[in-house]
Amino acid sequence: MATKAPRTDIDESKLTTSDPKKVAVGVPAVTHALLIAEQQAGVVRSARALLRVNQKDGFDCPGCAWPETDHRHIAEFCENGAKAVAEETTLRKVGPEFFAEHSLSELEQHDDYWLGQQGRLTHPMILDEGADHYCPISWDDALQVVADEIRDLDDPDQAIFYTSGRTSNEAAFLYQLFARGIGTNNLPDCSNMCHESSGSALNETIGIGKGTVSIEDIHGAELLIVAGQNPGTNHPRMLSALEKAKQRGATIIAVNPLPEAGLMRFENPQTPRGVLLGGTKLADQFVQIRLGGDQALFQAIGKHLLEIEERDGGVLDHDFIGAHTAGFEAYRSAMSETPWSELETATGIPEPKLRHVAEAVRRSGATIVCWAMGLTQHKHSVPTLREVVNVLLLQGNIGRPGAGVCPVRGHSNVQGDRTVGIYEKPAESFLAALDREFSFTAPREHGHDTVNAIRAMRDGKARVFIGMGGNFVSATPDTEVTERALRNTGLTVQISTKLNRSHVVTGRRAVILPVLGRTDRDRRGGGEQRVTVEDSMGAVHTSRGRLAPPADDLLSEVAIVTRLSALVFAGRDNAPQADWAALEADYAGIRTHIEHTVPGFDDFERRVDKGRTLFLPNGPRDARRFATPDGRAQFTVNPLEYPHIPEGRLLLQTLRSHDQYNTTIYGKDDRYRGIHGGRRVVLINAEDIAALGFAPDDVVDLVSEWRAPDGHIEERRAERFRLIAYSTPRRNAAAYYPETNVLVPLDSVADVSGTPTSKSVIVRLERR
Numbered sequence: 058m059a060t061k062a063p064r065t066d067i068d069e070s071k072l073t074t075s076d077p078k079k080v081a082v083g084v085p086a087v088t089h090a091l092l093i094a095e096q097q098a099g100v101v102r103s104a105r106a107l108l109r110v111n112q113k114d115g116f117d118c119p120g121c122a123w124p125e126t127d128h129r130h131i132a133e134f135c136e137n138g139a140k141a142v143a144e145e146t147t148l149r150k151v152g153p154e155f156f157a158e159h160s161l162s163e164l165e166q167h168d169d170y171w172l173g174q175q176g177r178l179t180h181p182m183i184l185d186e187g188a189d190h191y192c193p194i195s196w197d198d199a200l201q202v203v204a205d206e207i208r209d210l211d212d213p214d215q216a217i218f219y220t221s222g223r224t225s226n227e228a229a230f231l232y233q234l235f236a237r238g239i240g241t242n243n244l245p246d247c248s249n250m251c252h253e254s255s256g257s258a259l260n261e262t263i264g265i266g267k268g269t270v271s272i273e274d275i276h277g278a279e280l281l282i283v284a285g286q287n288p289g290t291n292h293p294r295m296l297s298a299l300e301k302a303k304q305r306g307a308t309i310i311a312v313n314p315l316p317e318a319g320l321m322r323f324e325n326p327q328t329p330r331g332v333l334l335g336g337t338k339l340a341d342q343f344v345q346i347r348l349g350g351d352q353a354l355f356q357a358i359g360k361h362l363l364e365i366e367e368r369d370g371g372v373l374d375h376d377f378i379g380a381h382t383a384g385f386e387a388y389r390s391a392m393s394e395t396p397w398s399e400l401e402t403a404t405g406i407p408e409p410k411l412r413h414v415a416e417a418v419r420r421s422g423a424t425i426v427c428w429a430m431g432l433t434q435h436k437h438s439v440p441t442l443r444e445v446v447n448v449l450l451l452q453g454n455i456g457r458p459g460a461g462v463c464p465v466r467g468h469s470n471v472q473g474d475r476t477v478g479i480y481e482k483p484a485e486s487f488l489a490a491l492d493r494e495f496s497f498t499a500p501r502e503h504g505h506d507t508v509n510a511i512r513a514m515r516d517g518k519a520r521v522f523i524g525m526g527g528n529f530v531s532a533t534p535d536t537e538v539t540e541r542a543l544r545n546t547g548l549t550v551q552i553s554t555k556l557n558r559s560h561v562v563t564g565r566r567a568v569i570l571p572v573l574g575r576t577d578r579d580r581r582g583g584g585e586q587r588v589t590v591e592d593s594m595g596a597v598h599t600s601r602g603r604l605a606p607p608a609d610d611l612l613s614e615v616a617i618v619t620r621l622s623a624l625v626f627a628g629r630d631n632a633p634q635a636d637w638a639a640l641e642a643d644y645a646g647i648r649t650h651i652e653h654t655v656p657g658f659d660d661f662e663r664r665v666d667k668g669r670t671l672f673l674p675n676g677p678r679d680a681r682r683f684a685t686p687d688g689r690a691q692f693t694v695n696p697l698e699y700p701h702i703p704e705g706r707l708l709l710q711t712l713r714s715h716d717q718y719n720t721t722i723y724g725k726d727d728r729y730r731g732i733h734g735g736r737r738v739v740l741i742n743a744e745d746i747a748a749l750g751f752a753p754d755d756v757v758d759l760v761s762e763w764r765a766p767d768g769h770i771e772e773r774r775a776e777r778f779r780l781i782a783y784s785t786p787r788r789n790a791a792a793y794y795p796e797t798n799v800l801v802p803l804d805s806v807a808d809v810s811g812t813p814t815s816k817s818v819i820v821r822l823e824r825r
C-alpha cells in the first residue's frame with residue numbers, strides 16, 4: 058500500500074552508524090528498492106513501472122546515463138533506478154489544497170527531504186508579489202504571465218534559461234530555440250556543475266567533448282581505471298559491465314579517497330552467481346588517493362611509462378603518436394622534470410605503489426579510464442583530465458576496441474541536452490544551421506553559465522529565471538548568495554515534476570508549471586508521443602511513458618515550450634519561424650528539425666523506430682579523427698597542481714549518499730557507508746579527529762575559509778555536523794551535498810570550465 062508523505066523533517070538526533078559495507082548490491086538492495094517503490098505508488102503501479110524500465114518499448118530510466126546493453130534483462134533496473142522511478146510514479150500529490158494549507162514562510166523552513174516527499178505537482182500555481190501563498194492559475198494565464206514578463210524585458214540577456222539533465226532531446230531542442238529566439242544564449246545547465254571540466258579538456262585534446270567508448274569496449278577492456286566515481290550508488294548498472302569485463306580477464310583499479318563498497322565487490326542480483334556465490338571481486342588495486350591528487354597520479358603513470366620506454370622500449374605506440382598526435386616531445390620533457398617526491402606528496406602514495414599502478418597500465422593492451430565528479434569538481438580539473446588523455450595517447454588507447462576515455466555522465470539525458478544545443482557557448486556552425494532552418498538570426502554573443510547566471514541575478518542584471526527541471530537553489534554553490542540572487546529577480550518560473558527548494562525561494566513573483574515525467578503517458582494531438590534521449594556513450598533511443606499521469610491536464614515539457622513560443626514570438630521581429638501547434642501535436646516534427654540542424658541525426662525517425670538505437674558519430678572512436686585545429690590529438694603540458702591545506706584545516710569533498718538523487722533526498726540512510734537515519738555527518742580520519750582535539754560523534758560547525766582574489770579570507774558556516782571516524786586520507790573529509798553547498802564559494806571554480814569546486818573546500822571544525 059502507498060503510504061502518506063512524512064510530516065516531519067529529518068531528525069538528526071536519531072542518527073546511528075554501523076561498519077561500512079564491503080559489497081554493493083545484491084538481493085537486499087532490490088528488496089529495499091521495491092519497498093520504497095511500494096510506499097510511493099502501491100504494488101501494481103510500481104510493478105508496471107519497473108517492468109518497463111529500459112525495455113525496448115518502455116521508458117528510459119531517469120536514474121542515470123549509463124547505457125543499456127543490447128540484451129536487456131527482464132528487469133534491467135537497479136536499486137537506485139527503482140528509487141528514481143518510485144519518486145516519479147508516487148501517488149502523493151501536491152495541488153492547490155496543499156498550497157492553501159502551507160504558506161511560503163512555512164515551506165521555507167522544511168528540508169529538501171520533506172519538500173520532495175510531498176508528491177507530484179498537479180496544477181499550475183502563481184505566487185503574486187507580496188503574497189505568502191501560491192494560488193492556482195489556469196494554464197493559459199500562467200503561460201501568459203511568463204510570456205508577458207519576457208516580452209517586457211529591455212534586453213533579452215535579462216532572462217536566464219536553466220536546464221537540468223532529465224529533459225528530453227525534443228524539449229531541450231525547442232527550449233534552446235526559444236531562448237535564442239528571444240535573443241540570448243543564457244542557457245546555463247547542470248552540466249556546468251558536473252562534467253563541464255570533462256567537456257573542456259576533451260574538446261581541447263581530442264576534438265570532441267564526450268567519451269570515446271561504447272559498452273562493448275567496457276566489456277572488452279584489459280584495464281579499467283575507475284577514478285573519482287562511486288558507481289555502487291550512482292551508476293549501479295555499471296557494476297554489471299565491470300563484472301563482465303572482469304570475467305573476461307580485465308584488471309580494475311579504483312582510485313578514490315574512500316573505499317567505496319561498489320568498487321570493491323559486487324553481488325549481481327540478476328545472476329545466480331551474484332546471489333549465491335557472494336559476487337565478484339571488482340577492484341584488483343585500490344589507490345586511496347588524496348583529494349585532488351589525480352593530476353599527479355596520471356603524471357606518475359606517464360612518467361613511469363616514459364622511463365620504461367627509454368630503458369627497455371616496447372611501451373609506447375609510436376605509430377599512433379606519429380600519425381595522430383601533436384606535442385609528444387614537450388610532454389616527454391615535462392614528465393622527465395617532475396620529481397617523484399612531489400608526485401608522492403600530491404597523491405599521498407609512495408613511489409613504489411605509484412609505479413605498481415603504472416605497471417598495470419604498461420601491461421594492458423587496451424585501457425579505459427572512467428571518471429565522474431571526483432575528477433571534475435576541483436580547481437585543476439581540466440589539467441587533471443588533460444593528463445588522463447596524455448596517458449591514454451602514449452599507448453594509442455583512443456579509437457581502438459576496449460580502450461578510450463569514459464566520462465560517466467550523471468543525469469539520464471544531460472549529454473543529449475548538450476548535443477541538441479543547451480550550451481551557453483554554442484558553435485557558430487550550429488547557430489548558422491538554426492538560422493537557416495528557422496529563418497531568423499540567432500544571437501552570437503556567448504551567454505551565462507551557471508555561476509555567471511547567479512552573478513547576473515545577484516547584480517540585478519537578470520530579471521527572469523526559468524528552470525526547465527532541476528533545483529537551481531539547492532544544486533548551486535554558495536546557497537546564501539544564490540538565494541539572495543534569485544530573490545533579486547522579478548519572476549522565477551519552475552517547470553517541474555516535484556516540489557523543491559527552488560519553488561520556495563523565489564523572485565518577487567513566481568510560477569510553477571507542473572510537467573509530465575519520463576514514466577507518464579504523454580498524449581498530444583490524438584497520439585501517444587515518444588521522446589528521445591542520449592546515454593553516456595552517444596547512443597540515442599526513444600522513451601515512452603505508460604502510466605496514468607498524476608493529473609489529466611498536465612502538459613509535457615514540449616507543450617509548455619511550444620505554447621510559450623507561440624505567445625512570445627507572435628508578431629515579434631526576428632523570431633524563429635515554425636508551426637508551434639503542429640510540433641506540439643507530433644514530436645516527430647521536432648526530430649525532423651533536429652535532423653536538419655544537428656550533425657549525426659540523419660534519418661533520425663527511422664533509426665530510432667521500433668526501439669532501435671542511433672549511435673551518434675564519434676570521430677576519435679570511429680576513425681581516429683580528431684576535430685582539433687591541426688586534426689591531431691594533443692599531448693599537453695600541465696604544471697602540477699594539488700590542494701594545499703593550511704595547518705589545522707581539512708579539505709572537504711561534498712558528495713552523494715546512497716539515498717539521494719542530487720537534491721532529491723529519497724531517504725535518510727547511506728547504507729554502504731554505514732550511516733543511518735540522518736545526513737549531517739562529516740566523514741573524517743580518526744587520527745584527525747584526535748589531532749584536532751575532538752572525539753568521534755562530537756557535533757561541530759563546519760566553517761569554510763576561502764582566500765578571495767584580493768587576499769582576504771571569507772568565512773561561510775554550516776551548522777551541526779556529527780564527526781564520524783572513517784577510512785579517508787589524513788586531512789581529507791567528506792560530507793553530503795546539498796547541505797554543504799552553503800560552504801562552497803561562488804568564485805571558487807575550476808579553471809577553464811568554471812565548474813564549482815565542490816570536491817575541494819577548505820574548512821575548519823568549530824566546537825558548538
Ligand SMILES: Nc1nc2c(c(=O)[nH]1)N[C@H]1C(S)=C(S)[C@@H](COP(=O)(O)OP(=O)(O)OC[C@H]3O[C@@H](n4cnc5c(=O)[nH]c(N)nc54)[C@H](O)[C@@H]3O)O[C@H]1N2
Pocket residue numbers: 120121137251284285286287288290291292312313314315317346347348349350351429430431432466467468710711712713714715717718719720816
Ligand atoms: N542514486 C544516484 N545516482 C546518481 C546521482 C545521485 O545523486 N544519486 N547523481 C547523478 C549525477 S547528476 C551525477 S554527476 C553522478 C555522480 O556520480 P559520482 O561522481 O560517483 O558522485 P559523487 O557522490 O559526487 O561521488 C564522487 C566520488 O568521487 C570520489 N572523489 C572525491 N574527490 C576525489 C578526488 O579528488 N579524487 C578521486 N580519485 N576521487 C574523488 C568520492 O570519494 C566519491 O566516491 O551520479 C548520477 N547518478
Ligand SMILES: Nc1nc2c(c(=O)[nH]1)N[C@H]1C(S)=C(S)[C@@H](COP(=O)(O)OP(=O)(O)OC[C@H]3O[C@@H](n4cnc5c(=O)[nH]c(N)nc54)[C@H](O)[C@@H]3O)O[C@H]1N2
Pocket residue numbers: 173220221222223224247248250251252430467468525526527528529532533534552553554555556557572573574575614711712713718719720721794795797798801815
Ligand atoms: N556541493 C555540490 N553541489 C553539486 C554537486 C556536488 O557533487 N556537490 N553536483 C552537481 C551536479 S553533478 C549536478 S548534475 C547538479 C544537479 O542539479 P539539478 O539537476 O538542478 O538538480 P536535481 O536535484 O537533479 O533536480 C531535481 C528536480 O528536478 C525536477 N524534475 C525531475 N524530473 C523531471 C522531469 O522529468 N522534468 C522536469 N521538468 N523536471 C524534473 C524535480 O522537480 C526535482 O525536484 O548539482 C550539482 N551540485
Ligand SMILES: [Mo]
Pocket residue numbers: 247250251252466467468
Ligand atoms: Mo551531475
